[in-house]
Amino acid sequence: MPVVLHALGDPVRLELVRRMAADGECACSPEGLDVPRSTLSNHWRILREAGLTDTRADGKARIMSLRRGPVEAEFPGLLAAVLGDGEGRAGA
């Protein structure tokens, strides 16, 4: 639990999670985030190591998605509360 909360406890990482939740997936360097690529890579690493993301390759690019199902199973209601959408279970 603290590992996941720490992973979510950063404004950039929270935004990445919100984008994955809203769009289904998120590219490594999404539009509109004024953050250096190396810093973004570090954020993605923290999310990945906390078990929050899956990664697929699209050519040279990496596309991340939120592991809603496993996270919801392990921490019921957490994503819904964090995303503030009351629909944390959608697509789980």
Place this chain on the structure above:
Amino acid sequence: MPVVLHALGDPVRLELVRRMAADGECACSPEGLDVPRSTLSNHWRILREAGLTDTRADGKARIMSLRRGPVEAEFPGLLAAVLGDGEGRAGA
């Protein structure tokens, strides 16, 4: 949101929050936590600055309680999900 998640994203701080939730209040240096007092003070500071605790004085001691109501109002369902008790609203 990320500030509160960061505050909760530490095993010691999460335990302090669990104790306040379970017992209603928690003393500055609770039993059974093998953590130096200075470290505990820092953890309490982080929880306090995140808006998670109220503090009352009991002589020279400080007694902390969880600000369930305000936290629940601002982040519905978050405490319940973090505490894993499904009763995050009790006493709010």
